[in-house]
Amino acid sequence: MPWPHPAVPSPALALPGWCPLSPAGARTTQLLMEPPWRPPVLWDQVTLTCQGSGTAGDITWYKDGQRWGQKGGDHVTVTESGTYTCDRPGSGHSPPVTVSNDYLVLQVPARAQLEGDTVTLRCRGWQNRTVTRVSFYREREKLRGLRDGTELSLSPLQLSHSGNYSCKGLVGSWVLHESAPVTMTVYARLELQVSARELLEGDTVTLRCLRWQNNPVTGVRFYHGDKEVGRPLNGAELSLSPLQQKHSGRYSCLGRVDSGVSPWAKSAPVTVTVHVPVANATIIPGPLTHQVHAGDNVTLRCSVQVGSAPVTFTWLHNGQEVAQGPLLELRDIDVGHSGTYQCVATNQLGQDGHRVFRAFSPELALEVTPGSPWVTVAVGVGGALLFLLLLVGVIVAWHWWHHLASRKNQERDPPDPPDPPEEGQVLYTHVVVTKRAGVSPRATTLQDPQVTYAELQGHQGLPREPGDIYGNVL
Incomplete structure (x- = not known):
């Protein structure tokens, strides 16, 4: 059999300046008012806000039971x-919310009234006119209080304070006015207590509903949230053990109270956080030994x-702190970066x-070696290209020029000299003797065209005597 919901919304929903008018909570449509007094009065320039699910463009407003204004907009003045x-x-x-324009109005704070709270009721005159000789009534029975004041304080609130309240007073004249009654309901207050707030995995925590x-x-x-987590084994207490990270969240309790006004009450939510110590720190990439080149x-x-946030990271090089943060970036490394x-x-x-x-990662050994010669050439090729x-280009040009020069020299040179004579054959020396005026005789090579080999032979094609050669010298 499902358990009923509490008759009052969680106090966490009763924000300052806002009034949850429906006991069903945020799942139903509610009219919230500003300023946060009930009933609102016309001279306060009241703003009403329609709160609930769906889009603001689909909201329909009604005044005195009739459709009012155009559809759309979640608030109106x-x-x-x-x-x-x-x-x-x-x-x-x-x-419904009734905006009053009466000559005398009794207002109650527009929030859920809980046991133990303090509440102040105020009696106001039309357009903030002065009100004198004020008296307050509950269920038409006059209450003791300030006879000439306009406020009545009730503290601490109890369930017995629930009922209909009104006030009487003089507003700017000798005519006595009485306000319309205002219903005030005091709800039972439940409180969820947690035995410890600093919780770790494996701990035990006790929840108490008081x-x-x-x-x-x-x-x-x-x-736990909207899900029932278990029935107490001992009255209004529940133990959770061993704690896991999944146990973190918002907890509340629901209980039956001895009251005809609000037989059920629900506590405000309490946040429970299960912390997880850091564990299993690792360095990426693996393995734990790396050999890299300089540069x-x-x-x-x-x-x-695992580990609950916030987690901080510190880097050690050979046991000395060198950096903070989850990343360690080493740029243009050299042999000095070697180590653990x-x-x-x-x-x-x-x-x-x-x-x-704290969690320590395994040590990573980094060895920095000089760069490979191929890498060096590759790195320097841009500058030496x-x-x-x-x-x-110079080498190719030199070879080309040398090749051309060799061909030209071969074209100028005479044919190769004849083969050496066989044994017994006379070899004649090609000698040309010339005489110029004032110049001593000189010998030239066969390349000089003045004398040919035929001129050194006899007229009959026979070799001359050595004396004949010298005799031709002038």
Whole structure:
């Protein structure tokens, strides 16, 4: 059998300046008012806001039971007294809100009134006119209070304070006016207590559902969000053990109270956070031994398998701190970067952060070696490319020029000399003797065209005597 919902919305929904008028909570359409007083009065320039599911463009407004204005818009500023409602297709009609323009009005704060609270009621005159000789009434019975004041304070509130209230007073004349009655409901207050707020995985936590001033509460149920988490084994207490991270969230309790006005009450939600110490820190990429060349860039990343935020990271090089953060970037490394690297993950848990946990990664050995010659050439080729091209061009040009010069010299040279004579054959020396005026005789080579080989032979083609040769010398 499902348990009923509380008769009052969670106090967390009763924000300052806003009034949840429907006990069903945020799932129904509600009219919220500003200023946050009930009933609102026309001279306060009241703004009504239609709250619920669906889109604002589908909202329909009603005044005194008739459709009012154009569809759309989630808030309006009231310029006429009357009774207003709104309709949202996703959550239906809102409860009515009456904007008063009476000569005397009693106002109650527009929020849920809970046991133990303090509430102030105020009696106001039309257009803020002065009100004197004020008296307050509950169920038409006069209450003791300030006879000439316009406010009545009730503290601490109890369930017995629920009822209809009104006021009487003189407004700017000797005519006595009486306000319309205003209903005020005081709801039972339940409080969910948590045995400890700084919780770790594996701990045990106890949830206690208590009522104001230890008034009796029965039929207690505990909820994690909207899901019931279990029935208490001992009255209004529930233990959760061992805690896991999934147990984090918002908890509340629901119970039955001895009241005809609000037989059920629900506590305000309490946030429970289960912290997880950091564990299993690792360095990426693996493996734990790396050999790189000088001039390379290396990026190391530190991560943890589990750990509640916030987690901080510290990098150690040969045991000395060198950087902070999950990434370690080494640019243009040299042999000085060689050594062991390790990261330390830390999280500080609890409200004051005094519980500190650390996880050390395995050490990574980094060895930096001089760059390979091929890498060196590749790195320097950009700067030396022009020089190499010029050098190759010079070498090619020199070979081409030398080849042309050799061909020209071969074309100028005479034919190769005849083969050496066989044994017994006379070899004549090609000698040309010339005589010029004032110049001593000189010998020239056969390349000189003045004398040919035929001129050194006899007329009969026979060799001459050696004396004949010398005799021709002038």
